[in-house]
Amino acid sequence: xxxxxxxxxxxxxxxxxxxxxxxxxxxxxxxxxxxxxxxxxxxxxxxxxxxxxxxxxxxxxxxxxxxxxxxxxxxxxxxxxxxxxxxxxxxxxxxxxxxxxxxxxxxxxxxxxxxxxxxxxxxxxxxxxxxxxxxxxxxxxxxxxxxxxxxxxxxxxxxxxxxxxxxxxxxxxxxxxxxxxxxxxxxxxxxxxxxxxxx
Amino acid sequence: xxxxxxxxxxxxxxxxxxxxxxxxxxxxxxxxxxxxxxxxxxxxxxxxxxxxxxxxxxxxxxxx
Numbered sequence: 001x002x003x004x005x006x007x008x009x010x011x012x013x014x015x016x017x018x019x020x021x022x023x024x025x026x027x028x029x030x031x032x033x034x035x036x037x038x039x040x041x042x043x044x045x046x047x048x049x050x051x052x053x054x055x056x057x058x059x060x061x062x063x064x065x066x067x068x069x070x071x072x073x074x075x076x077x078x079x080x081x082x083x084x085x086x087x088x089x090x091x092x093x094x095x096x097x098x099x100x101x102x103x104x105x106x107x108x109x110x111x112x113x114x115x116x117x118x119x120x121x122x123x124x125x126x127x128x129x130x131x132x133x134x135x136x137x138x139x140x141x142x143x144x145x146x147x148x149x150x151x152x153x154x155x156x157x158x159x160x161x162x163x164x165x166x167x168x169x170x171x172x173x174x175x176x177x178x179x180x181x182x183x184x185x186x187x188x189x190x191x192x193x194x195x196x197x198x199x
Numbered sequence: 200x201x202x203x204x205x206x207x208x209x210x211x212x213x214x215x216x217x218x219x220x221x222x223x224x225x226x227x228x229x230x231x232x233x234x235x236x237x238x239x240x241x242x243x244x245x246x247x248x249x250x251x252x253x254x255x256x257x258x259x260x261x262x263x
Binding site: 037039040043044047048050051054058151152153156160163164167170171173174178179180181182183 | 215218223227229230231
């Protein structure tokens with residue numbers, strides 16, 4: 001008769017570092033740097049900002065933006081019905097939901113979206129003066145011109161920025177709770193708390 | 200017909216593959232030896248997959 005195998009000890013609960021997670025959202029790797037994992041934080045920053053801005057460069061800086069919803073056709077989703085305002089804009093440009101995961105680097109698109117006045121003259125002064133047309137939703141004519149050539153680099157470019165934003169979600173989790181696979185040498189099991197009933 | 204690697208789009212992939220592999224592995228381990236070993240594995244796996252897909256598509260476009 002087989003003897004029952006002993007049950008493994010429970011895995012110690014991880015301490016969640018919410019401030020570090022927030023910092024890693026703002027700037028990839030910043031939370032890790034403040035936790036003392038400087039090399040890894042710098043590696044995250046270089047890789048993710050490198051990937052994001054490389055994609056932005058490939059797309060001629062015209063692939064991170066939120067469209068103006070008043071100019072878009074109506075769109076409806078099951079359970080939500082007909083969308084309007086920001087949900088409508090994001091439904092037409094769902095890439096931005098992951099692009100914004102890169103943190104501060106994608107915030108100019110939000111600033112442009114918030115400050116943009118659809119009734120304003122397109123040839124007038126920019127809504128956000130110091131940004132000019134950076135991450136401003138491009139005109140449909142410009143987008144069509146970019147996608148007309150046989151070269152598909154423009155279409156690949158936004159994928160780079162989306163992957164950078166999505167990868168930063170993993171970096172945020174790493175700052176929050178540590179690596180997915182804890183290295184035993186670096187994360188020793190915490191001593192079990194003393195039983196309150198012990199004499 | 201366009202040669203397989205004449206299209207410039209393929210030359211952007213190393214940036215994506217290296218960045219993805221390092222970051223993904225970095226979120227799984229804290230020790231550099233483990234990070235680099237896993238990242239190297241991902242580079243090989245992703246590159247192999249993309250090359251295989253590229254060769255198959257190139258073959259289909261060449262002989263069909």
